[in-house]
C-alpha cells in the first residue's frame with residue numbers, strides 16, 4: 001500500500017485478447033495452458049455457451065479446443081491425471097431460465113474429447129472443485145432452478161469426494177458455512193476455499209450476498225473443515241479468479257479483483273497464503289474487473305475474460321488477457337527484521353528507551369519523556385535495504401489510539417507514508433500495517449496529538465519482509 005505498480009519487478013502485462021470474451025467461465029490449467037470453459041459472451045448472464053478457449057502464454061496465442069457438451073456458466077473445474085474434470089454449472093432452460101445441473105465431464109487433451117462421468121449427487125453451480133492427492137473434492141455453491149434470486153432452492157455446505165479411478169462420489173463432512181464465487185487450492189494435503197460470497201441472491205441486489213471473509217480449510221485425514229478467520233484485505237463477491245482451482249502457485253491461492261458493491265468493481269489483488277493462513281496483497285489490476293476465471297502456469301498468473309466497468313457504467317464483457325509474474329512476489333520470512341536493530345526516539349522516559357520497542361519482549365516498552373505527543377517520533381534502522389511485507393505494532397493500552405503516521409525510507413531522507421487503508425486493527429492493542437512489497441531501510445512513527453497529555457507507549461514493533 002506504500003507503493004503502487006512499478007516498485008515490483010513484475011507488473012501486469014496486457015496479452016492477446018480472448019476470442020470470445022466471456023464471464024462466469026471456469027479456469028483450468030493443463031500442460032502449461034489456461035483453459036477457459038463455458039461462460040457468457042453477452043451481457044445476458046443467462047446465456048452461457050459451450051466455449052472452450054485455450055491460452056498458451058509461451059506463444060501468446062489463443063486456440064479453440066473441443067466445445068463443452070453443454071453450454072454452462074459458473075462450472076467447477078479441477079485438473080487431475082493430465083485431464084480436466086468439469087462439474088455442474090448453470091445451463092439455460094427455456095421458461096424458468098438458468099438452472100443448475102448435475103452433469104459432469106472429463107476432457108482428454110490427447111483425444112481433444114469430452115466424456116461424461118457420473119452425475120453429481122445434487123445439482124450444483126458456482127461451488128468449488130479441487131484435486132487433493134488422487135481424489136477431487138467438490139461442493140458448496142447452490143441449486144438454481146431459474147433466473148430469479150427466488151429460484152435458488154438450495155445453498156450447499158455439502159462436500160463430496162469424487163474418485164476418478166472408480167467414478168464414484170462419497171459425501172464427506174459439511175463445510176462450516178456456505179460459499180460461492182470461489183477460488184480453491186490445495187497445500188500439503190489440505191483443500192482451501194476462498195469464497196467471494198456466502199450466498200447467491202440473483203445478481204443485482206449486492207447488499208444481500210453476505211460477503212465472505214477469511215477462508216475455509218478441509219483436512220481429508222480428519223474429515224474436518226475449519227473456518228480460518230484471518231481478515232481479507234478487501235471482501236469481494238465476484239472474484240476475477242472465481243470458478244477455478246488453478247489460480248495457485250505453491251502456498252499462494254489468488255483471489256483477485258471482484259465486485260463488492262453494485263457495479264463497484266475493484267482493482268485489488270490478494271492471495272491467501274495457505275501455509276501461514278494470512279492474506280497478502282499483490283500489484284493492483286490495471287482496471288476494475290470481476291467475474292472471470294484464471295490460473296497460474298509456470299510463473300504467470302493469467303486472467304482472461306470477466307467484466308469491466310465501475311459506478312454508473314453498467315460495464316461490458318472484457319477481452320484483454322492480463323498476466324503477472326508471481327515468481328517475484330516477496331517471500332515473507334518467519335522472523336522479525338526489527339528485533340534489536342538500532343532505534344532512536346525524540347525523547348525517552350527513564351527505563352523506557354527507544355530500543356525497548358524492538359527488544360522482542362512485550363514486557364518492556366518505549367515511552368517518550370514529558371507530556372503530550374506533539375513532535376514525537378520513533379525511528380528504526382533495519383541495517384540495510386529490505387523488501388517489506390508488513391509491520392505489527394503492539395501498544396500498551398486499548399485507549400483511543402493516537403493519530404500517527406508510519407513512514408518508510410530508503411535513505412533516511414525521503415519518506416513515504418503508509419495509507420490509512422494499510423492499517424488493520426487485529427485486537428484492542430495490536431495493529432498490523434500492510435507494507436506490500438515496499439523497499440526501505442528505515443521506519444519512522446510520527447505522532448501529532450496536541451490535544452491532550454496522551455503519549456505513546458509502544459511495547460513492540462515487528463517487521464516482516466525479506467533481505468534481498
Ligand SMILES: [Ca+2]
Nearest residue numbers: 356361364459
Ligand atoms: Ca518491548
